[in-house]
Amino acid sequence: MSPNDAGPGGNPRMRLDREKVRGAFGLRLVELSGQQVSACYQCGNCSSGCPLSQEMDILPSRIMRLAQLGQEDQVLRSGTIWICASCFQCTVRCPKGIDILAVMDALRQCAMEKGADHFGPDGIPGDLAARIPQPGLVGVCRKFST
Amino acid sequence: MEKVAYYPGCALKERSAHLDRSARDSALGLGFELREIDAWTCCGAVPPVSRERVMNLVAPTRILRSVRDSGADMLVTVCDFCYNTLKRTNHAVRTDEVIRRRVNAFLAEDRSLGDMGAAGADYSGEVRVLHLLEYVRDVVGFASIPARVVRPLDGIRLAAYYGCVMLRPAKEILLDDPENPTLIDDLLTATGASAVRFPYRTECCGSYLSVSNPEASARLCRRILASARENGADALVVSCPLCFYNLDSAQAAIREADPGFRPLPVLYFTQVLSLALGNGPESQGFERHATDPAPFLEKLPSAPGKEASR
Numbered sequence: 032m033s034p035n036d037a038g039p040g041g042n043p044r045m046r047l048d049r050e051k052v053r054g055a056f057g058l059r060l061v062e063l064s065g066q067q068v069s070a071c072y073q074c075g076n077c078s079s080g081c082p083l084s085q086e087m088d089i090l091p092s093r094i095m096r097l098a099q100l101g102q103e104d105q106v107l108r109s110g111t112i113w114i115c116a117s118c119f120q121c122t123v124r125c126p127k128g129i130d131i132l133a134v135m136d137a138l139r140q141c142a143m144e145k146g147a148d149h150f151g152p153d154g155i156p157g158d159l160a161a162r163i164p165q166p167g168l169v170g171v172c173r174k175f176s177t
Numbered sequence: 178m179e180k181v182a183y184y185p186g187c188a189l190k191e192r193s194a195h196l197d198r199s200a201r202d203s204a205l206g207l208g209f210e211l212r213e214i215d216a217w218t219c220c221g222a223v224p225p226v227s228r229e230r231v232m233n234l235v236a237p238t239r240i241l242r243s244v245r246d247s248g249a250d251m252l253v254t255v256c257d258f259c260y261n262t263l264k265r266t267n268h269a270v271r272t273d274e275v276i277r278r279r280v281n282a283f284l285a286e287d288r289s290l291g292d293m294g295a296a297g298a299d300y301s302g303e304v305r306v307l308h309l310l311e312y313v314r315d316v317v318g319f320a321s322i323p324a325r326v327v328r329p330l331d332g333i334r335l336a337a338y339y340g341c342v343m344l345r346p347a348k349e350i351l352l353d354d355p356e357n358p359t360l361i362d363d364l365l366t367a368t369g370a371s372a373v374r375f376p377y378r379t380e381c382c383g384s385y386l387s388v389s390n391p392e393a394s395a396r397l398c399r400r401i402l403a404s405a406r407e408n409g410a411d412a413l414v415v416s417c418p419l420c421f422y423n424l425d426s427a428q429a430a431i432r433e434a435d436p437g438f439r440p441l442p443v444l445y446f447t448q449v450l451s452l453a454l455g456n457g458p459e460s461q462g463f464e465r466h467a468t469d470p471a472p473f474l475e476k477l478p479s480a481p482g483k484e485a486s487r
Contacts, residue, residue, distance in 0.1 A: 064227065083393065117384060119346050165192065171386075171388040173222060
């Protein structure tokens, strides 16, 4: 089976095995976020309420499902974790009480621990740096860099 | 006059100085003084991305500890990011013993930090953190505002925009209903203005994405502004410096891409309150606004008798 073969609905097929699903990645996510990622039952509330879902390659609810299945590479390669603006809409609306933003934050940290800061001070244009209120500058660096 | 410990935060000392000025003026108009705490640092803007990053909690905890050691039992702030960070840090230190012990272990090593550095007793969340809106609602009382208004904003239609971090996560912030807030609306109503409700009042403006992904933030801002306009607003009213910047400064580019877009003035709730309490438009820092507030100011009544006495 090639990983590029399309499965039902055109989604790429994935290989599930015990090592991945019950692996270190899932434990690390729970440890960092303090959230029971396995509690998500895929209602989709987070994806439908997210103001930035149109900008995402993988919707928040699917990120949650992929995380449950231990699909570390796919989740950490996703642009979604760097588009999330930490607005807590998903957290407020989750019927299972999962702080989904905390999971997004944990995924960002996991990605950055692999050596990939997403965005740092060097990426900020000088004229913007001189005008935008400081919470924007400090916030983006704290969220997207180590 | 009642003095309340006040944490302005970095933005209000410089780029959002008009929020600071109008907040202080409004407080005086309501009979209390925002007394800036003697020494403070940046709070860090956002809480840490994980429980492991305890270092990010040290600065806000140090601020809160110095407030407690000064004898105050509450701290008022206006910036939504500072409010969220200070309040959530306070919550973490109060409710999580592991975090409390780790943060205090760092703080015990503070040396030569002048006014903030004396390593006193462990901090365990004793100070109450309040948003200025919260202080005005819960301590001063919105009901006391109409009697102090000298420039009633009758007939002006203002749309309250709440954004994200002032109300959320609601389990820790406990300020208002995160899905159906009335806090700013109620304040606007107390000044005589008509509060306009619109669907995007709690939708995020993009926050720090205006730095890393400005196009995405501008798309969000456009939806918010257009929705407020469609519901008849004369101006949008915010409390957060970053919401203000995003919504105010994005409008030039939005209009360039779409000449049909009609600009909408963006105001701080403190500017509206300050004007209603009789302070003049010249003290509101409108020169810092990218989007011309003139359409709002044209509707503003003069304050009879009050100007002469000032």
